[in-house]
Amino acid sequence: MKILHTSDWHVGKVLKGRPRVDEHIQVLAELVRIAEAERPDLVVVAGDLYETAAPGPETTRVVVRALTALRRTGADVVAIAGNHDNGAALDALRGWADAAGITLRGTVRTATDPVVTGRTAAGEDWTLVALPFVSQRYAVRATEMFDLTGAEANQTYADHLGRLLDALTGSFRADSVNLIAGHLTVVGAKTGGGEREAHTIQAYAVPSTLFPTSAHYVALGHLHRRQAVPGPCPIHYSGSPLAVDFGEQDNTPGVLIVEATPTTPARVREVPIAAARTLRTVRGTLDELKSLEPGDAWLRVFVREKPRAGLREEVQELLPGALEVRIDPELAATPDAPRRVSRAGQSPRRLFADYLTEAGHEDPAVSELFDRLHEEVS
Structure with missing residues (x-):
């Protein structure tokens, strides 16, 4: 049978x-x-x-x-x-x-x-x-x-x-x-x-x-x-x-x-069975991603750029099939980062600024957005 x-x-x-x-x-x-x-x-x-x-x-x-x-x-x-x-x-x-x-x-x-x-x-x-x-x-x-x-x-x-x-x-x-x-x-x-x-x-x-x-x-x-x-x-x-x-x-x-x-x-x-769209993981800077030809695949993108406001949108404009956009873990890894100091008594703005610095995400646009949101909820 x-x-x-x-x-x-x-x-x-x-x-x-x-x-x-x-x-x-x-x-x-x-x-x-x-x-x-x-x-x-x-x-x-x-x-x-x-x-x-x-x-x-x-x-x-x-x-x-x-x-x-x-x-x-x-x-x-x-x-x-x-x-x-x-x-x-x-x-x-x-x-x-x-x-x-x-x-x-x-x-x-x-x-x-x-x-x-x-x-x-x-x-x-x-x-x-x-x-x-x-x-x-x-x-x-x-x-x-x-x-x-x-x-x-x-x-x-x-x-x-x-x-x-x-x-x-x-x-x-x-x-x-x-x-x-x-x-x-x-x-x-x-x-x-x-x-x-x-x-x-x-x-x-x-x-x-x-x-x-x-x-x-x-x-x-x-x-x-x-x-x-x-x-x-x-x-x-x-x-x-x-x-x-x-x-x-x-x-x-x-x-x-x-x-x-x-x-x-x-x-x-x-x-x-080949009917489903393929899944791919790609890596690169924005310039490198521009040269990709992913076809109709769904993409997970590891971007080799420093974090900044609007980066995800830029990648998805380049690659409409990008369902997940992340900073490349190899770029974001900081194994030798110093131990965090006490944050007691510091203002929310100072705490958030320190977080951005430690994460390598020093973007003035993000800081301004945080200040605006914090002012609204306060």
């Missing part, structure tokens, strides 16, 4: 104040075109469909239309909640999803709910353990379904996830293509640069040995960098189909196409 593996759409993402709905529509349209060309039997969306747990109507519309379009290609579609999603809200859509032939799993409801089965048009059976993101708070609650002892309830997050997977993968059969979809961090995998740090720390990391040798393929979401993870079975992150922040500008957005049978290892290949 053939599987299309995607994850971390993050629809609704705003980049430095700039909405990216149009980009997401283009990216997901390209993803659907890939599905139409590849004709997968199953599409797995491994979490983080949305950027926030409270998506707006337009964001919800984009996701629902994308899932519907993927289903119309003839593939079975299974989507799980990630840490950015509201699992309960995703479960609330299950009535619509079931009617549309789409499988949604937002939370672990029962001991059997995450196990999804199907059969391809060619008659191959498949079993998928669709495990949505489980926070530390709910890891114990989920595993209580399997009659834990008091000692077992005090084990670590990885222990609880391992117990869940052991119980759920007990449904795997020798004559079925056995799959796992999860939204989690695996020890040794590399972050993409734009993930939510609270859910990628070591306390949330699990070893790849949690996955059984009976799994033909593990489709992961959460880390935005496309990568394979060594383990007892094929384990892959598909990565995000677009770079969600400048920390991911060097990632290659795409989806994974997986082919597997009950008796052969999974074969995995990447299909790139």
